[in-house]
Amino acid sequence: MKKAEQAHLHKIKSLPCVVCGHPPPSAAHHCLTGMGRKKNHFKVIPLCWSHHQGINGIHTIGKRLWQSMYCTEAELLEHNEIHSHPHLRSVRTQTH
Secondary structure: OHHHHHHHHHHHHHHOOOOOOOHHHHEEEEEEEEEOOOOOOOOOOEHHHHHHHHOOOHHHHOOHHHHHHHHOOHHHHHHHOOOOOHHHHHHHHOOO
16 A cells, blocks of 8 residues: 555544544545455545444445435545535535
């Protein structure tokens, strides 16, 4: 992993959870991966343990259900690129 990638992941982990605003540290969830795609360390969103691996976590309930409950990874990534930190409430207001 390159230094720029490490720095970006460190920054993401220092942000609150994108879904609930739970304070850091957060997990850096890699978005838009799978189906043979390589992980892009710049395509990540901050998630608390609950929304990453907990009972309502994306890795527990599956990406499709998680995105239908909260927001799509693409929407969160796009919002994250425009703003310094996406918060789900503001993303939902703007996209729905």
